[in-house]
Amino acid sequence: MKKYISLLLVVLSTGQLIAQSSKVEKGDRSYKAYDYQKAIDLYKDQVEGEVGTENEVIEKIANAYYFNADFVNAEEWYRKLTSNASVDVNPEAYYRFSQSLKANKKYSEADKWMDTFIKSKPADSRGKRFVEIRNYLEKIAENSGRFTIESQSFNTKFNDFGPSFYGDKLLFSSGRALIGFQVKKHLWNNASLYDIYEVSQELTDTLGKKRKIKKLKEINTKLHESTSVVTKDGSTMYFTRNNLYKGEVGKDTIGNILLKLFKATKNDRGKWDNIMPLPFNGETFSTGHPALSDDEKTLYFTSDRPGGIGAADIYRVAIKGDSYGDIENLGPTVNTEGRESFPFLTKSNKLFFASDGFYGLGGLDVFMVDVNTLDTTSDTKLVYNVGEPINSPKDDFGFIINEDTNKGYVASNRAGGMGGDDIYGFTRTKMLVTKCDGGISGLAFETHFQKPLPGATLVLKNSEGEEIATTVSDSQGKFTFDASCANEDYVIEGTKAGHEKGTTSCSLTVAESTKEVQVDLLELPPYEGDDVAKILNLRPIYFSLNKSFIRKSEEPELTKVLNYMRENPTVKIEIRSHTDSRGSDPYNLKLSDRRAKSTAQWIIDQGIAADRISGKGFGETQLKNECKNGVRCSDAKHEENRRSEFIIVSK
Incomplete structure (x- = not known):
């Protein structure tokens, strides 16, 4: 009986292990196919209640x-x-844990896990950005409050995203939960499809108002x-589609249906026609989200x-008629080890894009960079979070965004929406703040005495003469300015x-965003230490003997x-009286x-304030020549030592 029971336990245990192993394998297949909810259900059957789970x-x-x-x-499962x-943890899990905490507004704890991520992966650019901008919430706050935002009446309980201008219309995508190449990769199944729709643009609409929606x-x-983009004349469209061409579905080596970019043009009847995949698509990777x-x-x-x-990068390619140039990665100014996607270019060459690799509020945030800087620098400080309420x-x-009207759209799965991803219309009320973290450091310098000048304004x-900022030089004559580069x-x-x-000029560029300058200021006479007797060419002041x-x-x-x-009402003078060496030293000092x-008293008696003039005798202690005690000199030589000095001690 014992042998039977033991054999039964072995059989049951083996059967459970096989069943659990089978679920993990199925879960892995669903995970690789981006069917995350199914993968979660299969994995959970194994891990819940288990101790020592993989x-x-x-x-x-x-x-x-x-x-x-x-x-x-x-957050719960990363915890x-x-x-x-x-247990050795994949550094990427620390990063995603931090991002999840941010999405749940637990910013202090999120920052602690970012520190853990940095220790485990110190070379990662996302960690370096975090160290550079630890006060990221303050930075985001600088650009917040610059938009008014409003949900759109055509949103559904499913995912509505990918807004795109189409003349006076708007194109967008709608369907059920889906997310592509780990950038909003929604689950692709046969229950619902993502399709492109057309709707009128009415940013001021109210919820419940029906707009005419047309399926393309x-x-x-x-x-x-x-996601799609249409040329200004409305004749050409670039859009994202599953890897499908001439009725054939393209899959990668493990059976996943990936994304490709397609181009369509309008025929003589105004219908979209001649739909072709772009030549730089691939069969083992995804390409999409055109701009x-x-x-x-x-x-x-x-x-x-x-x-x-990173997991997904933004690229660009030159359009040469029906052909294309070389594919160019936008580089480390824009792309991180995380996910960058959904690019959009404005008339002024500003690139807006979504990322979870820069400092943000959680999940994907919208960022902006001037495309003109991409050819001259790899400075990641030139990428700006657009702040709340967009993010x-x-x-x-x-x-x-339409820069002429300051109106535009953005998608979000934020709380309070209709469900899943929703599209929000917005109006920009203020321009974004885009300043360098560098700037100008300088020295105020006094050129007469050749020394730093404290207290200068x-x-x-x-270049238009507008005042940008004001400061005062410190005790060492130093000053700094933050300025746009x-x-x-x-x-x-x-x-x-x-x-x-004094004035000086300088230029800041993206490539040279900091400068050191010197501003020279000449002190106007009189100067401290000057002898007024020399300035006025006074003859010696004579006294009666003794x-x-x-x-x-x-x-x-x-x-x-x-x-x-x-004439100089702030000047203060000290009268210094000197004698020659003839006579005793004490007597000369007193005299x-x-x-x-x-x-000094004579000048005070004429109305000068007593705190502005003083007198001091030095006797024979500061002789100007060799005629000291015991040295025979001529009267002329002795006369050089008998003098009165009127020294400026303050001005």
Whole structure:
């Protein structure tokens, strides 16, 4: 009996293992086919209630929720994954855990997991961006509040996304839950299809108002069509479709139906015709989400083709009639190790796109970069989050805008929508703030005394003479300005009381976004330390022998000093009286001190404030020549040492 029971347990256990293994394999097949909900159900049958479950399966469940934009459940399963300290965790799981926490508005905890991600993968550009902009919520707040946004009446309980301008109409995609090459890869099944629809543009509509919606019959097929762009003349369309051509479905090596870009043109009857796949599609990777430059000579798109930077990158290609140039990855300014998709180009060459690799509020956020900078720099600081309300803690993508009207559309699965992804109309009320994190650092410098000048006022002006910013040089004469680096020319004006105004100019470019400059300011006379006697060419002030009172004959010379002080009402002077070496040292010191103070008192008696004039005797302590005690000198030599100095000590 015991042998029978043991054999039965072995059989039952083996059967359970086979069943569990079979579910994992089926789950893996569904996971690879982007059927994430089915994969979750199959995986969960194995892991729930199990101890010591394979870490890989838990990560796949978390990833499946993450790719389905179910960030609440994604957070729960990433937390399970990271709670076991003895398990090696894929660094990408740390990043996605952080993103899920952001989507659930847990920003402080999200930042902690970003630090863990950085430690485990220090070379990743997403971690480097986080270190550069740890105050990302403040940065996002700078650009927030610049749009008014409103849900559109044609939204459904399913996914509505991919808005595109089509003359005075709007094209968009609609269907059930789907997401392509890990960038809004919605589940593709036979229950519902993604098709392209046409609707009128009425940004001010109210919910419940019906708009006439038209299905593009010539474009839509038995598989999925989604994002599109149409030329201004309305004759050519580029759009995303499953890999289907002439009725044949193309699949990759494991059976997944991928995405391709197609081109359609209108025939003589105004119908979409001549639908052809673009030559740079591939059979083992996806290509989709088209956008056109304003001159319609360049096509932008998203792809997960080999050789890219991340899970999905944005590329561009020159349109040469019916042929195309070389495929160009937009590089590390735009693309990260994460997901970049849904490009849109404005008339002013601004590229808007969705990403989860830059600093954001959670999920996919909308970002902007000036395409003109892409050829001159790889500075990731030139990519800007467009802020709330365009962005939310959930997925926000598919941004388009008419710069002439400041009106546009964006898709989002944020809370409060009709269901899944919804399309929102918006009006831009303020331009985005786009400043460099570099700028101008400088030194205010006094050129007479050749030294740094503290307390100078510096004003930064643009090429139109508009005042941009004002600051004051510090105790070391240093100052800084933040300034735009978009090929801007600047003038810096420096001023300080008692100094001649100084100016300097500089230019900031994308390639050279910081500059060091010097602003020279010349101190106006009088200068501290100057002798007014030399400035006024005074003759020596004479006193009677061994006396210190001012003689009438000396008053004209002192009157010159008096007038100078009246003309320079802030100047303060110290009268320094000196004797020659004849006589005793103590006597000379006292005599010179009495004479200096007597001279100062005469000036005070004429109405000069007592705190502006003082006198001090130095006796024979500061001789100008060799005629010291014990040295025989001529009267002329001794006379060089008998002098009164009127030294400016403050101005």
